[in-house]
Amino acid sequence: MYYVYLLWFLLFGLCPIFVPDSIPIGMFRTECHDRHFWLSVNSNFLGHKFRFDVQADSEVHEVSGQWAAECGYTMAFDSWGDLLLRVSYLACLVENQRETEFRLMVWFINQDSNGEEKSYPLLLICPLQVPWGPRELVCEQNYIEELGEGLREWRVVFRIPAPSQEGGIREETVPVRMAHLLGYHINTTDSRILLRCAYGSKLAYTQQWGETDVEVVSATILYKIKWTLLTVDMSVACTMSQARMDGSDVLWSLPRDLPTLVHLPFIEKGLKLGVGGQYLSECVAHQRGYMIHNNNRTLEIRIPFGAEGGFIKSHVIDGLYSQSYFVDVFLLREWEDTAWSLTQQRTFRALFIYHLPRPVTLINKTVPSQREFSISLCCFPHDVSLGNVTVAGQPVLWEEMERNGVRLSQNPFPNNTYMYLFQMPFSHPLISQTYLGDRFRKYTLYGVFSFIMFPDGEIYNYSATVEAKLQDVVLPKLEGDCTIQGVRTLAYYGNIDSSEWSLYVGGMKLDWELVELGGFSLDPHELYLSLEIPLYAPGMAYEGLGLQGLLVSVLVSLVHLETAEEQTHVQRCVFPVKELLVCLPDGRMVVMIDTAGVSPPVNPNHTALLDPACRPLETDNSRAIFSFSIDSCGTVATHDGDQVIYRNEVRNVPPFPPHLRPLSQPQPRYRVPLGCVHPENGNRTLSIYLPSHSPTLLPMKHTHTHSHTRHPEGKGKEQTIHSQDNNPNRACHILVFAYFAFYQVIYELTEVLL
Ligand SMILES: *[C@@H]1O[C@H](CO)[C@@H](O)[C@H](O)[C@H]1NC(C)=O
Ligand SMILES: *[C@@H]1O[C@H](CO)[C@@H](O)[C@H](O)[C@H]1NC(C)=O
Ligand SMILES: *[C@@H]1O[C@H](CO)[C@@H](O)[C@H](O)[C@H]1NC(C)=O
Ligand SMILES: *[C@@H]1O[C@H](CO)[C@@H](O)[C@H](O)[C@H]1NC(C)=O
Ligand SMILES: *[C@@H]1O[C@H](CO)[C@@H](O)[C@H](O)[C@H]1NC(C)=O
Numbered sequence: 094m095y096y097v098y099l100l101w102f103l104l105f106g107l108c109p110i111f112v113p114d115s116i117p118i119g120m121f122r123t124e125c126h127d128r129h130f131w132l133s134v135n136s137n138f139l140g141h142k143f144r145f146d147v148q149a150d151s152e153v154h155e156v157s158g159q160w161a162a163e164c165g166y167t168m169a170f171d172s173w174g175d176l177l178l179r180v181s182y183l184a185c186l187v188e189n190q191r192e193t194e195f196r197l198m199v200w201f202i203n204q205d206s207n208g209e210e211k212s213y214p215l216l217l218i219c220p221l222q223v224p225w226g227p228r229e230l231v232c233e234q235n236y237i238e239e240l241g242e243g244l245r246e247w248r249v250v251f252r253i254p255a256p257s258q259e260g261g262i263r264e265e266t267v268p269v270r271m272a273h274l275l276g277y278h279i280n281t282t283d284s285r286i287l288l289r290c291a292y293g294s295k296l297a298y299t300q301q302w303g304e305t306d307v308e309v310v311s312a313t314i315l316y317k318i319k320w321t322l323l324t325v326d327m328s329v330a331c332t333m334s335q336a337r338m339d340g341s342d343v344l345w346s347l348p349r350d351l352p353t354l355v356h357l358p359f360i361e362k363g364l365k366l367g368v369g370g371q372y373l374s375e376c377v378a379h380q381r382g383y384m385i386h387n388n389n390r391t392l393e394i395r396i397p398f399g400a401e402g403g404f405i406k407s408h409v410i411d412g413l414y415s416q417s418y419f420v421d422v423f424l425l426r427e428w429e430d431t432a433w434s435l436t437q438q439r440t441f442r443a444l445f446i447y448h449l450p451r452p453v454t455l456i457n458k459t460v461p462s463q464r465e466f467s468i469s470l471c472c473f474p475h476d477v478s479l480g481n482v483t484v485a486g487q488p489v490l491w492e493e494m495e496r497n498g499v500r501l502s503q504n505p506f507p508n509n510t511y512m513y514l515f516q517m518p519f520s521h522p523l524i525s526q527t528y529l530g531d532r533f534r535k536y537t538l539y540g541v542f543s544f545i546m547f548p549d550g551e552i553y554n555y556s557a558t559v560e561a562k563l564q565d566v567v568l569p570k571l572e573g574d575c576t577i578q579g580v581r582t583l584a585y586y587g588n589i590d591s592s593e594w595s596l597y598v599g600g601m602k603l604d605w606e607l608v609e610l611g612g613f614s615l616d617p618h619e620l621y622l623s624l625e626i627p628l629y630a631p632g633m634a635y636e637g638l639g640l641q642g643l644l645v646s647v648l649v650s651l652v653h654l655e656t657a658e659e660q661t662h663v664q665r666c667v668f669p670v671k672e673l674l675v676c677l678p679d680g681r682m683v684v685m686i687d688t689a690g691v692s693p694p695v696n697p698n699h700t701a702l703l704d705p706a707c708r709p710l711e712t713d714n715s716r717a718i719f720s721f722s723i724d725s726c727g728t729v730a731t732h733d734g735d736q737v738i739y740r741n742e743v744r745n746v747p748p749f750p751p752h753l754r755p756l757s758q759p760q761p762r763y764r765v766p767l768g769c770v771h772p773e774n775g776n777r778t779l780s781i782y783l784p785s786h787s788p789t790l791l792p793m794k795h796t797h798t799h800s801h802t803r804h805p806e807g808k809g810k811e812q813t814i815h816s817q818d819n820n821p822n823r824a825c826h827i828l829v830f831a832y833f834a835f836y837q838v839i840y841e842l843t844e845v846l847l
């Protein structure tokens with residue numbers, strides 16, 4: 094049971110030293126602990142300067158420095174920044190009422206920035222709750238205290254290690270007055286002897302114990318009762334070890350059997366751990382993950398970094414998120430040894446770990462089929478909050494988040510930390526997409542999460558790149574049809590960026606130059622792009638000539654820039670023609686002539702080439718089609734520079750059966766000259782000649798060279814036309830020329846001759 098008295102009043106009868114101010118509610122907390130008064134002042138209340146003064150009768154002392162250490166006062170900030178004052182019940186100026194109740198008058202003096210002081214008087218009254226043990230030791234932050242049972246002091250014998258001396262120990266006996274001068278507070282109460290000194294006092298020494306340093310004061314007090322000289326061992330030893338990280342734990346280890354204190358063999362009687370001034374029950378300690386471990390001769394206290402009971406402070410160090418952790422522990426150990434029936438040792442220690450890098454954990458909860466990124470970032474204490482999120486270099490504006498389907502939530506954990514959950518749809522414009530082929534698409538979130546540390550406002554940027562793959566691509570689709578002027582292709586966009594695809598027409602990349610050159614018409618619609626290629630334009634391939642017309646094909650392909658994945662479509666169209674001459678690279682000539690309008694009429698059935706045995710392949714009422722090789726049917730080759738001109742002609746032949754043919758061949762009255770020009774050496778190209786009245790032999794257009802690479806894959810559509818080509822799968826690009834000039838000339842001549 095604790096009794097806490099927090100009083101403020103005017104001390105009538107005593108001269109008040111300060112004018113007391115009224116005590117603000119909630120700013121002071123006092124508690125009675127086992128062996129000390131405990132007073133804390135809220136950090137928000139602390140002024141520009143502040144101090145504690147303690148008063149007994151008319152004596153007033155400021156709590157500070159060596160005086161505080163020697164007199165049993167400890168002033169410190171706790172992890173939360175509150176000011177703490179711990180005062181031993183046996184401290185100087187404490188009113189000791191038969192060792193069962195202790196009173197202390199404390200003034201808290203707070204000075205604001207104008208130098209104005211306010212004084213708050215606090216009378217602390219604590220009853221003794223835990224009876225005194227035969228021997229008690231206190232290892233405070235600033236002093237060591239030893240309480241032995243006893244009466245009046247006389248002399249003190251200090252023992253100090255002296256390797257050069259016999260026995261390795263030097264003894265120094267000093268009168269109590271002298272000990273006082275050396276910084277040792279030695280006094281008695283009704284029933285006890287007290288020794289207290291600051292750390293590092295003269296005649297104290299440090300001893301290495303395992304890995305830790307232990308500060309030792311080895312002293313015996315000699316005193317007289319009546320005529321008997323009695324001695325009491327007043328040795329005290331405190332471990333100086335600090336905490337260190339061991340895995341994810343803060344580890345504080347200290348020797349179990351402190352030198353000069355423990356007189357072996359000894360029996361452990363009790364061990365209690367407290368944090369922040371409160372003992373921890375085993376259950377709470379377990380819950381928080383605290384552990385006490387007897388490891389051989391060392392006592393190991395493990396506290397998970399960041400565990401409740403301590404205080405976390407976030408920082409950004411060299412661009413990395415890190416945390417400092419502070420935890421005020423105290424430890425009560427009790428044992429029995431050969432010298433003392435019971436020893437109690439209380440140790441107070443502020444453990445701290447500074448600037449431990451704490452990598453932020455990204456938990457990728459993305460389920461691709463849900464079509465959104467879902468990531469959590471963890472775990473943050475409450476002095477960190479997410480400021481901004483930048484995706485692909487663009488800030489994600491809070492006010493637009495909901496509209497764009499972006500969600501952010503903060504989820505707390507029982508251990509006083511929390512995580513952020515960030516969700517962003519794949520379809521968000523800031524999510525980048527990459528087509529991987531086979532209809533797979535990769536979505537990537539390039540995010541920078543800016544966290545703000547409070548209260549300093551430091552910023553920590555956490556960059557995260559998260560990907561997800563999904564087979565959700567609708568590929569572009571090609572369709573085609575025939576128009577009056579040419580071939581039209583429709584390229585349906587699909588659902589990936591159309592700029593990732595290149596369009597090829599007949600193996601040539603479609604660019605503005607080609608569009609202009611070929612007179613293509615390009616027309617974007619909502620769902621597709623329409624491309625119309627006029628007849629005889631580049632990109633159009635010759636497939637055959639028949640009475641139905643000229644069969645051409647257009648191969649259009651879409652090639653993905655990254656994956657080279659290809660979509661192709663071949664559209665075949667037949668265009669009615671009346672007359673046409675085709676010179677094929679394989680050395681064949683295919684010609685369609687039309688006798689309509691010739692006077693007197695010529696029956697197309699009665700026509701032949703220079704070799705009269707070469708008859709039309711097909712005829713109708715007025716037209717005849719011939720297909721022959723340049724080394725047959727009487728074709729005449731004439732060499733002209735590096736070119737060879739192959740000439741033949743279509744003539745009318747008498748309708749007589751061969752065996753009835755008259756001896757003298759009548760002069761044909763109908764002659765259509767034909768000619769193909771091929772290079773003397775080198776590859777032949779395909780050319781198509783249209784009838785023309787212009788007396789020119791030169792190619793009219795399309796002087797560009799073809800890189801003729803692609804062929805239609807499938808044989809595809811049934812050809813309703815009779816192909817004149819030996820290899821129907823091989824389409825050649827069309828080169829169109831004006832018809833041979835001889836046409837007109839010879840025709841006219843014939844007329845004259847007749
Ligand atoms: C010793 O204790 C007595 C009362 O118990 C007190 O009056 C005296 O001032 C103390 N001496 C020192 C040196 O603190
Ligand atoms: C216990 O400690 C002693 C001395 O420090 C050492 O010699 C011994 O090996 C240790 N035993 C174990 C099990 O660690
Ligand atoms: C707090 O709890 C979360 C979730 O259980 C865990 O991931 C995290 O490491 C814990 N943090 C600390 C400091 O214990
Ligand atoms: C967040 O963005 C705003 C405006 O772009 C900027 O003023 C602010 O400093 C940013 N905060 C952080 C933590 O980056
Ligand atoms: C954090 O990231 C934001 C956005 O990318 C940037 O503007 C800011 O300068 C960065 N801050 C730090 C401290 O790196």
Ligand SMILES: *[C@@H]1O[C@H](CO)[C@@H](O)[C@H](O)[C@H]1NC(C)=O
Nearest residue numbers: 457459461558559560561562
């Ligand atoms: C995140 O999750 C997705 C989907 O489960 C997975 O494809 C991806 O590899 C994960 N990791 C990262 C860093 O993106």
Ligand SMILES: *[C@@H]1O[C@H](CO)[C@@H](O)[C@H](O)[C@H]1NC(C)=O
Nearest residue numbers: 696697698699712713714715
């Ligand atoms: C040409 O001959 C075929 C059969 O030999 C015949 O069917 C057709 O009618 C003839 N055409 C003309 C215009 O005489």
Ligand SMILES: *[C@@H]1O[C@H](CO)[C@@H](O)[C@H](O)[C@H]1NC(C)=O
Nearest residue numbers: 678772774775776777778801
């Ligand atoms: C002729 O065509 C072949 C195969 O298509 C090619 O390898 C060769 O280079 C061409 N020759 C000329 C002179 O263009």
